[in-house]
Amino acid sequence: xxxxxxxxxxxxxxxxxxxxxxxxxxxxxxxxxxxxxxxxxxxxxxxxxxxxxxxxxxxxxxxxxxxxxxxxxxxxxxxxxxxxxxxxxxxxxxxxxxxxxxxxxxxxxxxxxxxxxxxxxxxxxxxxxxxxxxxxxxxxxxxxxxxxxxxxxxxxxxxxxxxxxxxxxxxxxxxxxxxxxxxxxxxxxxxxxxxxxxxxxxxxxxxxxxxxxxxxxxxxxxxxxxxxxxxxxxxxxxxxxxxxxxxxxxxxxxxxxxxxxxxxxxxxxxxxxxxxxxxxxxxxxxxxxxxxxxxxxxxxxxxxxxxxxxxxxxxxxxxxxxxxxxxxxxxxxxxxxxxxxxxxxxxxxxxxxxxxxxxxxxxxxxxxxxxxxxxxxxxxxxxxxxxxxxxxxxxxxxxxxxxxxxxxxxxxxxxxxxxxxxxxxxxxxxxxxxxxxxxxxxxxxxxxxxxxxxxxxxxxxxxxxxxxxxxxxxxxxxxxxxxxxxxxxxxxxxxxxxxxxxxxxxxxxxxxxxxxxxxxxxxxxxxxxxxxxxxxxxxxxxxxxxxxxxxxxxxxxxxxxxxxxxxxxxxxxxxxxxxxxxxxxxxxxxxxxxxxxxxxxxxxxxxxxxxxxxxxxxxxxxxxxxxxxxxxxxxxxxxxxxxxxxxxxxxxxxxxxxxxxxxxxxxxxxxxxxxxxxxxxxxxxxxxxxxxxxxxxxxxxxxxxxxxxxxxxxxxxxxxxxxxxxxxxxxxxxxxxxxxxx
Numbered sequence: 001x002x003x004x005x006x007x008x009x010x011x012x013x014x015x016x017x018x019x020x021x022x023x024x025x026x027x028x029x030x031x032x033x034x035x036x037x038x039x040x041x042x043x044x045x046x047x048x049x050x051x052x053x054x055x056x057x058x059x060x061x062x063x064x065x066x067x068x069x070x071x072x073x074x075x076x077x078x079x080x081x082x083x084x085x086x087x088x089x090x091x092x093x094x095x096x097x098x099x100x101x102x103x104x105x106x107x108x109x110x111x112x113x114x115x116x117x118x119x120x121x122x123x124x125x126x127x128x129x130x131x132x133x134x135x136x137x138x139x140x141x142x143x144x145x146x147x148x149x150x151x152x153x154x155x156x157x158x159x160x161x162x163x164x165x166x167x168x169x170x171x172x173x174x175x176x177x178x179x180x181x182x183x184x185x186x187x188x189x190x191x192x193x194x195x196x197x198x199x200x201x202x203x204x205x206x207x208x209x210x211x212x213x214x215x216x217x218x219x220x221x222x223x224x225x226x227x228x229x230x231x232x233x234x235x236x237x238x239x240x241x242x243x244x245x246x247x248x249x250x251x252x253x254x255x256x257x258x259x260x261x262x263x264x265x266x267x268x269x270x271x272x273x274x275x276x277x278x279x280x281x282x283x284x285x286x287x288x289x290x291x292x293x294x295x296x297x298x299x300x301x302x303x304x305x306x307x308x309x310x311x312x313x314x315x316x317x318x319x320x321x322x323x324x325x326x327x328x329x330x331x332x333x334x335x336x337x338x339x340x341x342x343x344x345x346x347x348x349x350x351x352x353x354x355x356x357x358x359x360x361x362x363x364x365x366x367x368x369x370x371x372x373x374x375x376x377x378x379x380x381x382x383x384x385x386x387x388x389x390x391x392x393x394x395x396x397x398x399x400x401x402x403x404x405x406x407x408x409x410x411x412x413x414x415x416x417x418x419x420x421x422x423x424x425x426x427x428x429x430x431x432x433x434x435x436x437x438x439x440x441x442x443x444x445x446x447x448x449x450x451x452x453x454x455x456x457x458x459x460x461x462x463x464x465x466x467x468x469x470x471x472x473x474x475x476x477x478x479x480x481x482x483x484x485x486x487x488x489x490x491x492x493x494x495x496x497x498x499x500x501x502x503x504x505x506x507x508x509x510x511x512x513x514x515x516x517x518x519x520x521x522x523x524x525x526x527x528x529x530x531x532x533x534x535x536x537x538x539x540x541x542x543x544x545x546x547x548x549x550x551x552x553x554x555x556x557x558x559x560x561x562x563x564x565x566x567x568x569x570x571x572x573x574x575x576x577x578x579x580x581x582x583x584x585x586x587x588x589x590x591x592x593x594x595x596x597x598x599x600x601x602x603x604x605x606x607x608x609x610x611x612x613x614x615x616x617x618x619x620x621x622x623x624x625x626x627x628x629x630x631x632x633x634x635x636x637x638x639x640x641x642x643x644x645x646x647x648x649x650x651x652x653x654x655x656x657x658x659x660x661x662x663x664x665x666x667x668x669x670x671x672x673x674x675x676x677x678x679x680x681x682x683x684x685x686x687x688x689x690x691x692x693x694x695x696x697x698x699x700x701x702x703x704x705x706x707x708x709x710x711x712x713x714x715x716x717x718x719x720x721x722x723x724x725x726x727x728x729x730x731x732x733x734x735x736x737x738x739x740x741x742x
Contacts, residue, residue, distance in 0.1 A: 042101035165337035189238035205458030235267035268304035295545030363422035386447030529571035573690035584639035627698030
């Protein structure tokens with residue numbers, strides 16, 4: 001930063017100062033890489049193009065600005081590196097200072113690095129204006145500082161490939177300890193590759209069948225998400241049971257009878273976007289881009305959350321929740337479409353797919369299926385490996401209908417099993433595969449206690465072989481290291497958040513509060529207060545999606561609340577409008593903030609006076625504790641006004657208060673203007689401003705909760721008088737805000 005700092009007088013310019021770091025150290029974050037393009041009205045108007053790298057912003061001045069036309073090769077003159085903080089800079093550099101003029105952000109976002117060489121840099125931009133693949137190429141003019149900024153020729157509306165083998169996981173029974181791994185839950189469903197382009201989504205199974213018609217809600221949601229962009233995604237299609245666990249049999253039931261079932265497409269990888277092939281990029285980089293892409297995605301699309309390392313803990317949590325297992329993936333791995341060992345799977349119970357080579361019918365039955373005869377391919381031949389039962393009447397009816405056209409006279413197995421006493425064997429052409437759960441393999445290579453879980457019509461039967469774990473027993477982690485709440489892995493649940501309150505306690509509180517809290521939170525843009533070091537440590541506001549991106553984000557369900565807790569969120573603050581209509585506010589909030597030394601009765605009187613004015617305007621108002629020194633008075637509206645009118649209306653209401661009782665209230669936010677008065681904060685009724693959500697915990701001593709209360713409770717409940725335990729007790733009572741949205 002020495003060169004950058006020498007050019008500037010920071011007593012005069014508002015630009016951020018560059019921080020000098022010790023040799024060998026960078027301040028690079030572990031998150032996504034960012035870029036910014038700033039429009040600079042200096043002596044000569046130009047655009048500054050900046051890429052985050054190794055703790056600085058590599059910077060180029062582009063006289064004519066970037067061009068999305070691949071035929072244009074724009075001169076880009078490399079200048080001194082800038083500090084990371086500069087990507088947020090907008091303002092006027094005073095006359096007489098280096099670069100004097102006005103700077104504004106023209107575009108910004110995250111980027112994926114494809115290739116970095118001494119004389120060329122290739123990358124994919126994810127901005128609002130600039131997207132897709134780009135290149136910076138150094139000119140061979142002897143000056144070294146002159147480059148060309150070029151848009152690559154790939155078509156952003158077309159995918160770079162239309163066929164691919166899926167990446168497969170190698171079965172293990174030990175969680176690896178070498179290297180850096182990401183761990184996800186193993187979902188019990190159908191593996192689906194989605195190809196989206198030209199406002200059309202194709203959903204391919206592993207054997208190449210397009211099942212978009214079977215999973216129509218997912219196909220429609222992908223088309224809506226893409227909005228004309230091209231993308232290829234990898235994930236698992238599942239249906240959850242009543243406990244929220246993926247249920248393979250429920251998924252099969254959905255395919256036959258879609259109504260009444262909740263389909264979910266859990267997406268865990270992004271292979272291409274805007275015409276750029278992302279497969280060579282490290283997995284963690286692909287997932288960061290995927291997280292940005294899926295922020296606020298329509299149902300039934302869901303981002304597959306992961307944890308870094310702690311795979312053994314996640315496996316134990318999966319066992320405790322009766323889930324299928326976990327998948328581990330090397331964080332730096334490319335997507336090769338093979339079973340290379342970069343992806344592994346560790347199952348909670350023995351389970352895999354088998355080829356159906358026949359079925360039996362016992363003498364006790366006149367029709368149906370008594371057991372399936374199963375096999376796997378070994379050295380090109382189908383090898384018998386046992387029987388499976390466990391069918392419902394519907395299973396038998398469905399299997400019978402599928403088996404009739406493929407019956408044959410000879411066994412498909414290399415060595416056919418003999419019939420047992422009193423049973424008849426029917427041989428089948430090996431067209432279908434079955435998902436089978438079993439206790440173990442015997443020494444003879446046969447299954448023990450095998451149970452039918454469902455047909456796997458997404459698999460090629462000739463590729464099914466016995467899965468053999470490569471190592472010994474899975475390691476057990478320390479007890480209570482990891483738990484799952486609302487399907488979200490919660491790492492370090494015993495981590496203190498505040499005195500006597502752990503991360504687990506906080507997550508369980510939000511899980512219990514969710515039914516009351518979500519109507520006021522879901523579908524609204526969110527600002528979260530995250531406290532990685534607990535309530536007493538350093539905290540920060542988070543208003544943009546994880547993984548980067550400059551848009552806003554919202555949550556839609558209880559899992560969203562728990563996911564935020566996993567990311568160290570303590571408080572939830574929401575907009576006064578819904579994300580679907582961000583410019584039409586529907587919730588007005590007044591925050592009564594007393595000056596130092598004012599007693600509680602004065603604050604309560606302020607709430608009464610404000611209610612009296614609102615009543616006179618025929619506006620229904622609701623009361624909640626702030627968790628701090630005052631109360632919040634909240635008024636629901638129909639989303640009709642724009643933000644300017646909404647703000648002016650709120651300001652006018654406070655103006656009535658200050659005119660009637662000038663000695664009690666002020667609408668001026670400056671501390672100096674309060675002078676023993678209550679500041680009635682109307683300013684939060686502005687686009688982009690937020691207020692504490694109902695039932696949000698507050699970062700104050702004792703972790704009070706901003707809780708809805710009845711007006712009749714005003715004299716009984718102090719602003720910080722309800723903690724998490726008391727809030728949970730109140731959830732059993734009638735909701736004082738029951739009519740809020742009616």
